[in-house]
Amino acid sequence: MTGTQTLERPAAAAPGKTEHFDVLIVGAGISGIGAAYHLTQQCPGTSFVVLEGLDNYGGTWRMHRYPGVRSDSDLYTFGYRFKPWTGTPIATAQEILTYMGEVIDENDLARHIRYRHKILSASWSSKDKRWTIEARRTDTDEAVHITANFLWMCQGYYRHSEGYTPEWADMDKFRGQIIHPQTWPEDLDYKGKKVIVIGSGATAATLVPAIAGDCGHVTLLQRSPTYFIPGRNANELADQLRMLKVDEEWIHEITRRKVLHDQAEFARRSFEEPEVVKQELLAAVGMFLPKEEVEKNFTPRYRPWQQRVAFVPDGDIFQGIASGKASVVTDEIDRFTEKGILLKSGKELEADIIITATGFNLSVLGDIGFEIDGKPLDFSETVTYRGMMFTGVPNMVWVFGYFRASWTLRVDLLGDFVCRLLNHMKEKGAEKVTVALRPEDKDMPLLPWIDAENFNPGYLMRGMHLLPKRGDKPEWQHTQDYWLEKDELPEIDLDEASFVYE
Numbered sequence: 001m002t003g004t005q006t007l008e009r010p011a012a013a014a015p016g017k018t019e020h021f022d023v024l025i026v027g028a029g030i031s032g033i034g035a036a037y038h039l040t041q042q043c044p045g046t047s048f049v050v051l052e053g054l055d056n057y058g059g060t061w062r063m064h065r066y067p068g069v070r071s072d073s074d075l076y077t078f079g080y081r082f083k084p085w086t087g088t089p090i091a092t093a094q095e096i097l098t099y100m101g102e103v104i105d106e107n108d109l110a111r112h113i114r115y116r117h118k119i120l121s122a123s124w125s126s127k128d129k130r131w132t133i134e135a136r137r138t139d140t141d142e143a144v145h146i147t148a149n150f151l152w153m154c155q156g157y158y159r160h161s162e163g164y165t166p167e168w169a170d171m172d173k174f175r176g177q178i179i180h181p182q183t184w185p186e187d188l189d190y191k192g193k194k195v196i197v198i199g200s201g202a203t204a205a206t207l208v209p210a211i212a213g214d215c216g217h218v219t220l221l222q223r224s225p226t227y228f229i230p231g232r233n234a235n236e237l238a239d240q241l242r243m244l245k246v247d248e249e250w251i252h253e254i255t256r257r258k259v260l261h262d263q264a265e266f267a268r269r270s271f272e273e274p275e276v277v278k279q280e281l282l283a284a285v286g287m288f289l290p291k292e293e294v295e296k297n298f299t300p301r302y303r304p305w306q307q308r309v310a311f312v313p314d315g316d317i318f319q320g321i322a323s324g325k326a327s328v329v330t331d332e333i334d335r336f337t338e339k340g341i342l343l344k345s346g347k348e349l350e351a352d353i354i355i356t357a358t359g360f361n362l363s364v365l366g367d368i369g370f371e372i373d374g375k376p377l378d379f380s381e382t383v384t385y386r387g388m389m390f391t392g393v394p395n396m397v398w399v400f401g402y403f404r405a406s407w408t409l410r411v412d413l414l415g416d417f418v419c420r421l422l423n424h425m426k427e428k429g430a431e432k433v434t435v436a437l438r439p440e441d442k443d444m445p446l447l448p449w450i451d452a453e454n455f456n457p458g459y460l461m462r463g464m465h466l467l468p469k470r471g472d473k474p475e476w477q478h479t480q481d482y483w484l485e486k487d488e489l490p491e492i493d494l495d496e497a498s499f500v501y502e
Contacts, residue, residue, distance in 0.1 A: 017145070021047045023422070024133060024148035026366060028052035028113050029059020031154035031399040031411045033100055034080055036109045038415030043422050049146065050109075051117040051135060053160075057100055061093040063160050066181040068210025069093040072202040072310040076235065076255045077263075077406035084252035088233045090313045117144060121369040122151065124394055129431040129502070131395065149431070152418060153398040154411075158360035159367065164462070165356040169335035176340075176352045181207060182360075188353070192216045196341060196349055198333075199357030200226040202310035207357060209316035212325040219349055220317075220328045221341065225300045226307065227281050230288065230315035235259075260405070264483045267404050270305040277304045288318030297328040306453075308403055362463030365398060383446060384468040385435040385498060386489070387478020388414055394434045397421075405482040413482075413489050424494045430501035437476075438497045444471045449478070 023043075025035050028050050039048050054062055061069075070092050071078055078096075079085035083103055087095055104110050116138040123132045131151050135144040163182035171178065179185065181203050195215045197204050200222035212218050238255040246254075270277045278300075285298045312318070320326040331343040340351040370377035372392065382390035388397050397418050401407030425433055437444070449467035450460055460467075470477035475498060479485065 018132075018147055019049075019145075020130075020147045021049045022148070023048040023150045023152055024131065024146060025050040025152045025154055026119060026368075027059060027153075027155040028054075028057040028115070029061070029154065029156060030078075030096075030100065030408055031156070031401070032059070032152075033057060033103055033109065034408065034411035034415055035152050035154050035399065035418070036112055037080070037082065037103060037107050038412075038419050040107060040109070042416070042419035046422065048112060049148075050113040051119055051133075051146075052113060052115050053118040053138065055115050055139075057104060057113065057115075058093075058097045059156060059160075061096045061100070064093060064182065064184075065186065066184040066203070066207055066210075068206045070206055070313075071096065072206075072308070073406045074235070074259055074311070075099075076238070076252065076259050078408050079252075080408060081253075081256070081412045084248040086248055088313075089235050090233045090311055119366065119368050121371070123371040124373065126373050126394075126432075129395075149395060150422065151396040153365055153396060155363070155366035157362060157364075157400060159363040162361060163356070164359040164361045166358060168333050171336045173338055174336045174340070174354065175338050176354060178354045178356065180356050180358075190215055190353055193352040194340075194350055195219070195353045195355065196221050196351040197355045197357055198222075199359070200224065201357065201359070202308070204357040205310055205312055205317045207355065208326050209320045212320040212323075215325070218320075218326045219351075220326065221333075221343075221349065222297070222328065222330055223332055225298050225330060227278075227300055227304050227309045228285065228298070228312045228317075229281065229309055230284050230312045230318060233313035260409075260482070263405055267305060267483075270303065274303040281309075285315075285318060288315045288322055293321070293328075297330050305404055362460065362466060364463070364466045379468050380466055382468045383437065383476055384449065384470055384478060386475060386485075388417070389435045390468050391435055391437060394432050400478060402482050403480055409482050410485070413485060417489050417492065421494060425501065428501055432502040434500045435498050436500050437471075441471060441473065441476065444473060444476065446471060447477075450480075 023039060023046060025032050025048060032050050032052070036048070036050055039046055056062055071090055074089035075085040075087065075091045076089060079099065080103065083099070085099065117135045118138050119133055119135045121134045125132065131148050133146045133148065135146065136142070137144060163180035165180055179188065190211055191214045193216055195211065195218045197207055197218060198221045204220055205228060208218055208220050235255055237258055238251050241251045241254065281304060282294055282299060286294050289298070317326070321328060329349065331345050331347070334342045334344045337348060340349045341354065342348050364379055377393065379390060382392055384390055387400050397414060399411055399414050401410040421433065446469040448464050449470055452461065
């Protein structure tokens with residue numbers, strides 16, 4: 001499996017006919033493929049279908065095609081717990097697609113997946129106790145109608161069709177090309193060109209070293225610096241265990257536990273001794289760049305882990321800067337000009353191509369139009385149960401992963417939870433489950449989805465008004481703490497008062 005072929009799609013129903021499934025999984029990315037695996041393993045006999053809008057599996061890793069696209073967390077934890085990872089810790093998009101393709105093949109999941117199916121609406125009927133999904137085939141424009149008892153939302157959290165680009169003054173005056181990495185043109189020629197990459201996150205840090213060797217020069221323009229962890233793209237423990245001929249499943253589990261332990265320790269220290277952690281991170285960058293460069297362009301204004309910290313394999317972006325092929329400017333944009341960008345400091349940066357690595361547009365549940373008994377559903381008026389279910393929304397779970405740990409860790413945890421919930425409903429003879437605030441939660445303060453003091457990336461802050469509310473109790477918030485949830489989620493009492501069955 002190369003990760004590039006289109007898998008066989010199951011035969012769809014005849015036009016006009018409505019199909020029914022026990023479970024409908026939305027999306028065939030890292031979450032959807034994981035959900036499909038867990039259903040086959042833990043809920044045998046459950047009928048399900050995976051609907052994917054793209055023409056193949058992979059989600060983010062299929063959609064993003066900019067040069068150098070790679071993971072920013074290690075694959076021992078970003079990979080599934082059930083499928084050993086045998087490559088380097090930081091993987092390319094193609095390597096991740098190949099890995100996912102193997103999961104599909106090894107578990108006979110292809111027959112459940114339907115590509116080029118864009119979901120338009122989802123309507124719940126309390127009378128029928130089921131969801132009705134209206135979708136459209138993007139290849140034939142046919143309407144598709146499916147009903148399902150349960151929705152497993154695995155569509156991610158940002159809009160694939162367009163990235164976020166701020167509206168700067170005079171953008172229309174620039175004579176060159178303006179490109180967002182999320183919609184990278186395959187025929188873009190940047191050889192010998194002057195390129196500006198606007199941004200400071202993982203995408204910018206990936207793009208700059210990937211194109212620096214071919215550009216005339218590439219400038220990373222950032223409003224403020226970000227924390228990075230440079231290091232070798234290797235895992236010494238895994239390499240030692242392989243040298244000792246240890247079974248790959250053992251290597252995967254042992255290495256995974258060690259990485260998780262180290263991540264937990266790093267996260268704890270970033271809260272308890274932020275200044276010490278900050279100096280350690282800056283010292284690592286200082287191994288590649290002079291002190292004044294680190295102070296000027298790589299010393300963030302916020303504490304470590306208030307935003308995501310990306311791993312930089314072999315410090316490649318810093319090597320690019322040290323070599324002179326790339327440079328960093330920390331300043332704010334005043335306006336665009338015919339030749340490039342005028343900064344608020346008065347300096348003008350010239351460019352042939354400007355790349356806006358400026359983030360995502362948040363997409364709440366895939367921009368699908370939801371209704372409950374004919375009434376449009378506004379998720380911002382609901383309260384989240386542990387960041388996966390919502391008050392008043394029946395038979396639905398949303399997979400939203402972790403910011404300080406790999407996304408897939410929560411895919412596996414919620415895979416266990418959803419399967420346990422489905423089996424529990426079957427045992428009870430229940431057709432519907434909803435979460436509801438308990439009497440003791442009646443006067444609980446309702447707060448934004450994420451505490452900005454805890455974590456505050458731009459795409460979340462811009463879209464916070466669209467997201468469900470959280471409470472001040474663990475049950476009513478997404479704690480973002482894998483190390484708590486790995487113990488708490490398996491112990492959830494499915495008959496406690498938050499769960500209402502019919």
